[in-house]
Amino acid sequence: MDIIDIKGLVKNYPLGETTVHALRGVDLTIQEGEFMSIVGPSGSGKTTLLNIIGCIDFATEGSVKVHETEITALTDREVTDLRLHKIGFIFQTFNLIPVLDVIENVEFPLLLMKNQSKGEIRKRADKLIDEVGLSEYAEHRPAELSGGQRQRVAIARALVTNPDIVLADEPTANLDSVTGAQILELMKKMNEIEKTTFIFSTHDEHVLKYAQKIVKIKDGRIER
């Protein structure tokens, strides 16, 4: 079943007096439960494509359907709710909330959902932290963790709401190769445990071996 269905996606950015054509007509479908990689050099449009799939940026032209919902027709409140309930994010620079400790960072999306008890939230967060192997760091603040540990927290946070899709924008770019490999192993494992669709972008050819499906992008177009 298609979880993402993109047709004729164009994204242009105004930059001073010129326009940057980030995506020039992308057609893409992604199946549920896939572990997919978007590959391309810097400036090829990987992050823009991920942002649009993740509903944090909007298409200039074209259609983007997530779970058959046309996201271009949604209000900001609806799109925010969609992100909260259906999509998890993993960022290149981890983007943890510095004033919250590990467990609070993981609990954060569940608290925003406001539909579970404190006990349920804590139980779910503990489970995810355990799965990413950080139980003993649960009460540490992000500044007290290594890069790899922070990215594990980010993975736990992305998965805690049991989303349909996890989007990871160059998740290993700020990590050494060993840690990067561990993170990808972990993502792969989580994909298998949680049955969540993973889409990650990379420009590193070495990480492609982990992907089930690879989509190459260059100059804003998918290369077939």
Added chain:
Amino acid sequence: MKFLLTISLRNLLRQKRRNIFLGSAMAFGVMILITANSFSHGVSDIMFNKLIVYMTGHVGITFNEGTGRRIPIFRDKERILKVIQNNIKKDEIADVDEAIGMFCRAIGNGKADNVVVVGIDMSKQVSEELEKEYMESFNVVEGSYDDLARDDIENPVLLSRQKAESLNVKRNDVIRIRFQNVYGQDMAARAVVVGLMANDNLFMQGVLFVELKNIKKMMGYRPQECGNIQIILKNPVRDAVKTADRLHEALNPGPAFIAGTVRGAAKAGVTILPFMADNDSKRIMRESFKLASGRLDDVLAKDGVMIGRRLAGLIGAYPGSKISISFKPRFADKDASFTCKVNGIFTGPPDEEEKLIYMHESLFYKYFYSNLPDIIKDKDKAYIPPDDSPFSKALGTEWVLLDRTATTDDATKKEAQIAKKKIKAMTMDVNTMYETASDVLKLEGVLNLVTLIAVLILFFIIVLGVINTLRMSIRERTREIGTIRAIGMQKRDVRSIFILETVSLTFFASICGVVLAFIVMELLSLIKFNVVDNPMGILLLNQRLHFLPTISGIIFNILFIILIAAATAYFPSRRAAAMSAADALRHYE
């Protein structure tokens, strides 16, 4: 909400130095605001409860009898006290005093000075709290306040140390005072100094205090008479005006009359009515009166009366003849009587012809006030023409009640107009401290202005500080905003985080400001100012600054400051919340 508050509070601690600076500025502003407000309240307290209480009362009823020399006297004390009792609720009123004072020339030991002698009612039972307040205000340092009530000393008197110095007298010395009594007679009396006050209240420094009954006796008041009335209210600011309005309504005068017996060739029961001598009243009389005998100009003269034709026939009176009138005064066992000349004989309805005597107001009020008839008791036997009678508008009333005024300027204008009218009846005025002590109250306005400036300074500290801090904070945390928006936080929650940060900082700074303000007030209260003969001394209480912080005032100030801070934080917070998540995530410092 708790979760948003947790994030906000932790974010506050992230930028400790910056927030401590802003918080300190806020706390300083709050300190100034609370201190200025408490000082302003303190001065108000001194003015309303310690100065005006002694000067004019919060509400006053003043009386003026006589045309040339105005005498502050009301002839039926019981009646006026009853009106007060019936029209002011018990829980609103703190005290009712007779305000009797006189300007005198005082001669001490080889030195003389002008003084004001003021009466204090020592017989009155006062609450312990009020007595303590009196003791603080008088601050008797030599002798005893209670000695004022002693009967074995001739006119015991209490005076300030400054006045004692100017008269060269000390305790137990005799002061001779010269004054005019209420009847305009020059009088002299001896007074014995029983106590000296160390008083920082400029308005009390020139005053000689004596027992009320002694001053009333010296001035010639009879037991049933009283001087001006001062009413002290528990909540003057709230109640003064409405109390005065209520009393004013209740003091509307009834018609003035003397119900007595006229004697000529025979005797008959009559009602004597005063006609007023102002131009409008005279015109009414000229137009409405029908004379059977005598000339109209004679009729309107001050030296006689006009009687009805039937009455004239009954007692054998004619123009130029003398008649004797007697009546029963309210406060005397014996009948009062006087003789007057008949100036004219009028015709009219039978009752009026038989029962009425019209008298010029100058003559009438002389007899009326000196031997006050029992108006209420005599009402049934008196004959009062109906209101639609042609000259009822020209007839005098028991007294003339002056219109209410709101300010000193209005009251002054009113006085000038009344003086021009040359009213012969007693005038009665119901006033409040806003008319009688507005100059003192203006001080409060000045202090409120100082407070307002403090508020404005605080306002700018908050506005500039909050905007600047939030701008920096939002700039530094742009990627964080992008992250939480991407994860799924709604715009309003992002906005709330920043507003809560500002509100929390303001709240804690305000608490610190309040604590600081109390420390500053305590320290300032320790300083003793020596301001003898300086008008600014009235701002002091026992030579020290008087601060009166109120819980409601402090809460209001804190809420006000928080409201300003929240309103200031709203717009930068809204801008932060409205940022595109993608743009925010792309942001690099």
